[in-house]
Amino acid sequence: MSDPAEARDAEDTPHGVLARNGSVDAVVSAILFAIGAVVVFEARALGAGWQNDGPGPGYFPFYIGLILCVAGAGIFWQAVFSAKRNRGAFVDREQLARVLSVFVPAIVYVVAIVFVGIYVASAVYIAAFMVLLGKYPVWKSVAIGVAVNALFFAMFEVWFKVPLYKGSLAPLSFLGY
Amino acid sequence: MDALNSLLHGFLVVLTPLNIGLMFVGITLGVLIGVLPGLGGANGVAILLPLTFTMSPTTAIVMLSCIYWGALFGGAITSILFNIPGEPWSVATTFDGYPLAQKGQAGQALTGAFTSSFFGALVAVLMITFLAPLVARFALRFGAPEFFSVYLLTFCSFVGMGKGSPFKILASMALGFALAAVGMDTITGQLRMTFGISDLMRGFDFLIAVIGLFGIGEILLSMEEGLAFSGKAARINPKVVWETWKVLPRYWVTSLRSALVGIWMGITPGGATPASFMSYGLAKKMSRNGAKFGTGELEGVVAPETAAHAAGTSALLPMLALGIPGSPTAAVLLGGLLIWGLQPGPLLFVEQKDFVWGLIASMYLGNIAGLLVVLTTVPLFASILRIPFSIIAPVIIVICAIGAYTVHNAMLDIFFMLGFGLVGYVFKKLDYPLAPMVLALVLGDKAEDSFRQAMLVSQGDVMIMWSNALVGSITTLALLLLFWPLFSKLVGLLRRPKTVDPVLAEQPVD
Numbered sequence: 001m002s003d004p005a006e007a008r009d010a011e012d013t014p015h016g017v018l019a020r021n022g023s024v025d026a027v028v029s030a031i032l033f034a035i036g037a038v039v040v041f042e043a044r045a046l047g048a049g050w051q052n053d054g055p056g057p058g059y060f061p062f063y064i065g066l067i068l069c070v071a072g073a074g075i076f077w078q079a080v081f082s083a084k085r086n087r088g089a090f091v092d093r094e095q096l097a098r099v100l101s102v103f104v105p106a107i108v109y110v111v112a113i114v115f116v117g118i119y120v121a122s123a124v125y126i127a128a129f130m131v132l133l134g135k136y137p138v139w140k141s142v143a144i145g146v147a148v149n150a151l152f153f154a155m156f157e158v159w160f161k162v163p164l165y166k167g168s169l170a171p172l173s174f175l176g177y
Numbered sequence: 178m179d180a181l182n183s184l185l186h187g188f189l190v191v192l193t194p195l196n197i198g199l200m201f202v203g204i205t206l207g208v209l210i211g212v213l214p215g216l217g218g219a220n221g222v223a224i225l226l227p228l229t230f231t232m233s234p235t236t237a238i239v240m241l242s243c244i245y246w247g248a249l250f251g252g253a254i255t256s257i258l259f260n261i262p263g264e265p266w267s268v269a270t271t272f273d274g275y276p277l278a279q280k281g282q283a284g285q286a287l288t289g290a291f292t293s294s295f296f297g298a299l300v301a302v303l304m305i306t307f308l309a310p311l312v313a314r315f316a317l318r319f320g321a322p323e324f325f326s327v328y329l330l331t332f333c334s335f336v337g338m339g340k341g342s343p344f345k346i347l348a349s350m351a352l353g354f355a356l357a358a359v360g361m362d363t364i365t366g367q368l369r370m371t372f373g374i375s376d377l378m379r380g381f382d383f384l385i386a387v388i389g390l391f392g393i394g395e396i397l398l399s400m401e402e403g404l405a406f407s408g409k410a411a412r413i414n415p416k417v418v419w420e421t422w423k424v425l426p427r428y429w430v431t432s433l434r435s436a437l438v439g440i441w442m443g444i445t446p447g448g449a450t451p452a453s454f455m456s457y458g459l460a461k462k463m464s465r466n467g468a469k470f471g472t473g474e475l476e477g478v479v480a481p482e483t484a485a486h487a488a489g490t491s492a493l494l495p496m497l498a499l500g501i502p503g504s505p506t507a508a509v510l511l512g513g514l515l516i517w518g519l520q521p522g523p524l525l526f527v528e529q530k531d532f533v534w535g536l537i538a539s540m541y542l543g544n545i546a547g548l549l550v551v552l553t554t555v556p557l558f559a560s561i562l563r564i565p566f567s568i569i570a571p572v573i574i575v576i577c578a579i580g581a582y583t584v585h586n587a588m589l590d591i592f593f594m595l596g597f598g599l600v601g602y603v604f605k606k607l608d609y610p611l612a613p614m615v616l617a618l619v620l621g622d623k624a625e626d627s628f629r630q631a632m633l634v635s636q637g638d639v640m641i642m643w644s645n646a647l648v649g650s651i652t653t654l655a656l657l658l659l660f661w662p663l664f665s666k667l668v669g670l671l672r673r674p675k676t677v678d679p680v681l682a683e684q685p686v687d
Contacts, residue, residue, distance in 0.1 A: 025607055032348050039355045042370045054633045057362040057369055060625040064358065068351035074344035090606060095401045102400045103599070106393070106574055110591050118582065122575040126568075134567025148572055152579065160228045162583055 016093035021086040025079035029072045036068030101133060117167030123149040180307050187534030191542060196239050200543055203240040204550045207247015211263050212255055212558045214566075215396040215573045218248035218264065218489070219505040219615070223384045224392075224580030226513055234517040235535040241513060242493075242536060243543045245506050246298065249449075249489045250551045251558065253290040253482055258283060258410075258559050265685050266449035266485040269457040273470060273477030280473050283410070284417035285424075287555055292425055293432060293479040295548045297487035300436040301443065302540040305494050309526070309537070312498040316523035321630035322641050324499075326651040328624040329642075330658070331501055334445050335613045337658030341686040345609045353614035356381040357621020364629060376589045383618035384512060384584045387505060389594040390611050392577040394601020396570055413555050421475075428476050431460045435480045439487025444495060446503045448612060449488040454684040456484035490540065497533060498523060501620065505612050508619040608686040 039061055047056030079085055091099070105125065112121040127145035130136040156162045191197075210221035222241050229237035252264035257274035270290060277286035319327075332350055339346045359370045360380025371377040425432075435456035442452035460480035461470045470477045492503030493510070500521035502508040514521045519529055526533055551558075581594040604611060617624075635641035643649040 021607060024603070028603060028607060029348075032352065035352065035355065039358075039370065046367065046369055050637055055629045055637070057365045057367045059632070060628055061355065061358045061369065064351050064354040067347055068355060071344045071348035071351060075342065075348060078342060078344065091401070099397050099401050099602070102397060102570060102574075103595075106595060106598075109574070110578065110595055113578065113582075113591060114588055118579060122578070126571040126575060129571035130567055134565060136567070144568060148575070152575075156228075156579070156583075161231065162227055164579060165582055165586070165588065 017089040017091075018093055018096055019090040021088045021090045022079050024090045025086065026076055029075035029079060031072075033069050033072030033076065036065045036070075036072055039065030039068060041065075105129060105132075113165065113167070115167055118164045119149050119153060119166065121167075122152070180310055183310070183530065183534045184306055184538060186530070187536075187538030188542075190235060190531050190535040191239060191538045196236055196539070197542075197546075199236060199240040200243045200539065200546050201550065203243025204247040204250075204543065204547045205554075207244035207249075207547075208251035208254070208551060208554070208558055209247075209561065210244065211248035211251020212561055213569065213573065214261075214263070214399045215392055215570070216576070217391055217395070218245050219509055220388045220391040220577070220580075221248055222506055222509045222513075223387045223584075224576060226384065226509065226516070227580070227583035229513070230516065234514070234519055234529075235532050237513065237517060238510065238532065238536050239539040239543070241510060242539060243546070245489070245510070246540075246543045246547045247550070248506075249298075249486050250291060250294055250547050252485075253294065253478075254287065254551070254555060254558055255562060257286045257290060257478070259562060266453050266489070267481075268450070268683065268685055269453040269481035270478055270485075272457065272481075273472075273474050276471070276473030277475070277478065282473070284413045285421045285475060286478050287413060288418045288421040288552065289425060289475045289478045290482045291548055291551050292422065293435075293483040294486040295544055296432055297436045297439055297483035297485070298490045298540070298544045300433075301440050301487040301490035302537065302544070304440055304491060305497070305540070306537055309494050309498045309533075312494070313523040313526040316499050317527075319523070321627045321634065322644060322648045323651070325624065325627040325631050326642060326648045326655065327499060327501060328620060328627065330651055330655040331446050331495075331616065331620070332613065332624075333655040333659040335610070335616075337661035338442075338445065338451065339610055339613075339686070340451065340684055341608045341610065343662040345607070345686075346613055349604070349609045349611065350613040350617045353617025354621045354624075356386070357383075357618045358625070363622050363626060376587070379585065379587075381593065381618065382584055382590065383615060384509065385581050385590045385593050386597050386618055387509060387615055388577050388581050389597025390601035390604075390615065391505075392573065392580075393595060393598025394605055394611075396573055397598065397602040398605055399566070400570065410559075413552060418552060424475065425479070428479050431464060431476055431480050432483050434459060434463075435483035436487045439484035439489075440491045442484070443488035443491030443503055446492070446495075446612070446616065448492070448504050449485040450685065452488035453481035453485040457481045493536075493540075496521070497525065497536070500525075500623075502616065505615040508616055512619060610686050 043058030043062035043065055046058035048058035048062035049056060105128070109121055109125040112124070123145040126148055127141040130141035130144065131138055156164055206225065207221065210216040210218070222244050225241065225244060229240060248264065252262065252267035253270050253274070255261050255263035256267040256270040257278050260271050260275040262268040262271055274286045274290065277283065335350065336343050336346050357380070360368070360378055362369050368378060438456040438459065439452045442448060442455065457477065457480050460476060461467045464476055466474055466476060489504065492507045494503070496502040496507040496511050500511065502511045511521050519525065519532065577594060578591050581590045582588070584590060601611060631641055642652040
């Protein structure tokens, strides 16, 4: 425990830190390196060299892939071996719960759009978000969800004539929208 | 006097009731975007871009650029009243703006911020009016190597002037280029890196990336903090405005210096955020009241706001004259040009006079309209921030989803948006800059084309990048900037260890 960075870590631990910047950094840099490697191989498969009529389709991406690999390796080095590596907390338990409480419903919402269209899914999403996370009364949440989407409907379909995706459920199709 | 004639013509083009009306609509939407968390200049313009598909290009750019001015103005409101920077470039405004609000002088701080924003923009627009046509005329003689060297300079200056790990800047940039390469190869027509997925043929649209990275990513970040706003009340009345305007001329040196810093950082893709920090730091060092900075000095609000707005405005110069945007928002506007059927680049000044000069004229008018709107409606926008986050967050996610869908009417894009949102969240937390990635996504195809054309001309000889004085000096400058972090490290090793400026330490990686 002679390293001051480690001493700081010891103070951080009680907060339920799930991941540190340094380790996430290392993982992300490994992913970047992998993407770079994929780009390099794809570029070589496409023809990264000089062809009869000039540079091949993989000519430019090949170097981009190389840069990505070098950068990934550099970040990995800085994250794992550098003396100034960042040991600060990346995310703790409470923060992760908060972020997931937004991100997971967002995924469900986007999947729902595929089936019931943007307007219906959005109204349900806003209302559910307000009830579950904001602890609002149901009538208020539903009212706001519907009102916001009525506004969007007026804006997109009526004023700017940009039709949005309505899925298999199109409650206003009899009006021609 | 050529420029003045063209400018007058531009005013005639812009001054129609429809354009003026949309100008105010744009400014109001822009301020709203600037105030709300998760929506900023770049993704706000990206989301509203599809609404302009049916308009004429001039009307569309007037409205979109006004959204941009509005967002630049709006960032200051949250910084001063809530100590929460609405945009990264208004972080420096919180240093003195919030203490002023705590002292009950929110009105003065806001008036000072808006007025100096206006001043910064005005200086930058004047510069654009006279410089942009010259740059465009000069650039008409550019060939493929020259264009590639300018692209190289753009991206290398991110590395040379950026904050944080140069490897991360490189990675962000290369990832952008790699994503841009996905889809149809523009020269041979071959499919690249689609892995047999037909939907990837279109490639990754940067508008989707912008909406995800800045919109969803920002919402996730704000959610993590578990936001609870506690703001100061703001009352602006004509008396406060007048009193503040009487004091402001005292800071003319700071204003002028900040405007110049902003213009420089805007043309080179340093961006508004570093510009605002640099100018705050300079003002702190050079002002007589420098020691009192951070306790609520009006001068400490004037400096970053002038620079941020000047930088944001002058970022449009390379976009107009060369077709190379200086900031993510300018990149989105450039994407708009392509969609409306205009070819960005130096020829714009020859072929689309109405459009170019209409845009420049609307910069003057838009900023005047902006100043009027923000000075009169601050309490309204401040009250929007009191709407609880659990209502705002889902609405913003819905807006982002609609925005992502309308770009190509493609469902898959909404999933990509979520993916980019996650990337944006992780990258922001790990201090990866997002701007190089967005610009690489936008410019990827063009940079590649110019590189391949240059290589075709020289039959694969890289020395064509030094074939004449112009292209040689730009390329050399670019390489110098690329390796700047290395040089400065070497110099740092030779010299004594330097102390870190506490102001610069708080600058976000943008």
